[in-house]
Amino acid sequence: MPLETPSRIVQELASQGYNAEREAVTLIAGASDPDAVLEATVDRTPGDALRVTADTVREVLEADPTSRGRNGNNNPSVSTGNTTGFSTDDGGSSPVETKGSSDRESGPSKRGSSKRGSSKRGSSKRDSSKRSVEVTGDITGRSTGTGSYEDFVAVFRDRFEKLSKKLRNRVNHRPAETVSAMSGGTDVEIIGLVNEIRSTSGGHWIVELEDTTGTVPCLVMNDRDIVELVDDLLLDECIAVSGTLSDDGEIVFVDAIHFPDVPRSYRPSTADRHVQAALISDVHVGSQEFAADAWHRFTDWLHSEEAASVEYLLIAGDMVEGVGVYPNQDEELSIVDIYDQYERFAEYLKEVPGDMEIVMIPGNHDAVRLAEPQPGFDDDLREIMSAHDARIYGNPASVSIEGVTVLMYHGVSLDELIAELPEEKASYEEPHRAMYQLLKKRHIAPQYGGHMRLAPEEEDYLVIEEIPDVFHTGHVHKLGWGKYHNVLAVNSGCWQEQTGFQKSVNIDPDYGYAPILDLDTLELTVRKFV
Structure with missing residues (x-):
């Protein structure tokens, strides 16, 4: 088949069991007779090799100068357009390029040059030492789980320990067993996994939190701004709440809900x-x-x-x-x-x-x-x-x-x-x-x-x-x-x-x-x- 584009060159190499360095494909595509250069390159590549290198292609080109590109150089020209232009398989131009953050609408199409090698940045020669x-x-290689009950307990306990550490700088956590012994009207802050979410007859929400010592029911009133956060909750996730114990000490009236979250100050x-x-x-x-x-x-x-x-x-x-x-x-x-x-x-x-x-x-x-x-x-x-x-x-x-x-x-x-x-x-x-x-x-x-x-x-x-x-x-x-x-x-x-x-x-x-x-x-x- 005629080797008109890099894609066809790499497909031909792949069919013979090879992949190739980008520069190797560029050199073959820029040759006056790509088919002959590819065949000679495959013959010259060691039988146990999996990758065709640019050095091997250069050896082929040096051995037969007539197979070089029409401008007489080993590398295809990036200024004269003597080599085959980049195209899609159906003869189209460069792929559509879009840029943006949160929206997905395509920006203006960036059409490829008719000259092979037109580029915004640098050469295709890479320096892998910088990677x-x-x-x-x-x-x-580290999986140890057997599916036993103890394994499930261990994974959820570890989840709680890891995520609670991320919340402790925002709340002064008290274990569930400690909260149950506190007097009514006391301000409390609790970290736990969401064990249950249910609504009351009055349209309020009860979020039951569980830590390693027990469970605590937490009431989110439907007239509070934080009620919208209940919609974000999933079972088994780790959160923290701040609030006040009811007079009988049986439930926490929630004033704030905290998530482990990524700090807004984070800089990548x-x-x-x-x-x-x-x-x-x-x-x-x-x-x-x-x-x-x-x-x-x-x-x-x-x-x-x-x-x-x-x-x-x-x-x-x-x-x-x-x-x-x-x-x-x-x-x-x-x-x-x-x-x-x-x-x-x-x-x-x-x-x-x-x-x-x-x-x-x-x-x-x-x-x-x-x-x-x-x-x-x-x-x-x-x-x-x-x-x-x-x-x-x-x-x-x-x-x-x-x-x-x-x-x-x-x-x-x-x-x-x-x-x-x-x-x-x-x-x-x-x-x-x-x-x-x-x-x-x-x-x-x-x-x-x-x-x-x-x-x-x-x-x-x-x-x-x-x-x-x-x-x-x-x-x-x-x-x-x-x-x-x-x-x-x-x-x-x-x-x-x-x-x-x-x-x-x-x-x-x-x-x-x-x-x-x-x-x-x-x-x-x-x-x-x-």
């Missing part, structure tokens, strides 16, 4: 250089509705000079469609074997520039346990996806990228929040607002039960102990982003068009989007590839 990736809170960290990360999720390879053309346009763009600063790709789960995840899913599969799905995903992943750093976590469609926290992929799946040497962590995982902390979570608990909270607080159309609630509660999945499956461990790995600079989720297949107390929350959409199941539950997915994060400024640009 750093560190992870904390990864459950992979940034990278020391201009470098970018692409945030994506929900690829769903193996589905009949996988948006392959959009994926090719995305990876084609990653090989362009315009994307030279994109050095990281963060994937927040659901690499494949999976098997038996929802009713009659088999009727919507293009690949019915789960391992074959991962084999195909690995081929698509090879289209990503070989010199990019990839970080991935699993989701609920992936071949790991459903209960959260989810460990990373097992050795068999890691071997299938080994060509790109991706960093694979559990779900959730807190990853520091050049000093910027990114909390990666697939997002199953968002279903729970959207079902339980008022629409203005949590909805599928604005998934980032549901993410705000998780930051406010400082917990990935506050409410246990329903769609949320909890794996009991010795500690609660779902507590948001460290405030992230960026919170990245997927799962709901909707695009949304905004800032909550200076934390950037991003739900990155998906790469799957609407399935029959989604149509039946009225989900219209936002597919083919790639949020691009500037790590030095934490500004976000959303690119569309459909």
Whole structure:
């Protein structure tokens, strides 16, 4: 086939079992005979290598000067337009670029230059020595839960201990057993997990809090401003209340409700250089509705000079469609074997520039346990996806990228929040607002039960102990982003068009989007590839 674009070059390399450095693809595309250069490069690449390097392509070009670009240089011209221009698979121009904070409306389209290599920033040559990736809170290899009653007690006790520490600087906590011994009319402050929420015949609300010593009923009067906060409460989350004991000492009249929350004074960290990360999720390879053309346009763009600063790709789960995840899913599969799905995903992943750093976590469609926290992929799946040497962590995982902390979570608990909270607080159309609630509660999945499956461990790995600079989720297949107390929350959409199941539950997915994060400024640009 004619190798007209970087995407087609990397697809051809992927079909032969290779991925490639971005500069290698650029050099091949700029050659006078790309097909011959590619063939010679593959022949010259060692048999046990998984990645085609720029140095190997240069060796080919040096050995046969007639195969160099028409301007006589090894590198394609960025000023004369002698090389093939960047285009989408259907002959279109650069993907739509949008910028913004909380709204999702597309900004003006930024059309690509007809000259290959036109760029806002620098060369595609990357210096990997400047990169750093560190992870904390990864459950992979540390799971000890057996499902016993004691395990569940331990995880909720740990949740209380961790979150109560974040509230103690705002209230002078008194244990439940101490409060029960106090005289009526005493001012009290209590920290506890929400054990029950119920209304009274008079329209007031009783919120029962539980700590490690007992329970305390707390009455929120319906004529108080704080009654609106009751709508935000979920069972099992940790809060604090301030109030006064009733005359008989049986109940607390609530004056204030406090959440662990992110302080409004929080200031995020940034990278020391201009470098970018692409945030994506929900690829769903193996589905009949996988948006392959959009994926090719995305990876084609990653090989362009315009994307030279994109050095990281963060994937927040659901690499494949999976098997038996929802009713009659088999009727919507293009690949019915789960391992074959991962084999195909690995081929698509090879289209990503070989010199990019990839970080991935699993989701609920992936071949790991459903209960959260989810460990990373097992050795068999890691071997299938080994060509790109991706960093694979559990779900959730807190990853520091050049000093910027990114909390990666697939997002199953968002279903729970959207079902339980008022629409203005949590909805599928604005998934980032549901993410705000998780930051406010400082917990990935506050409410246990329903769609949320909890794996009991010795500690609660779902507590948001460290405030992230960026919170990245997927799962709901909707695009949304905004800032909550200076934390950037991003739900990155998906790469799957609407399935029959989604149509039946009225989900219209936002597919083919790639949020691009500037790590030095934490500004976000959303690119569309459909």
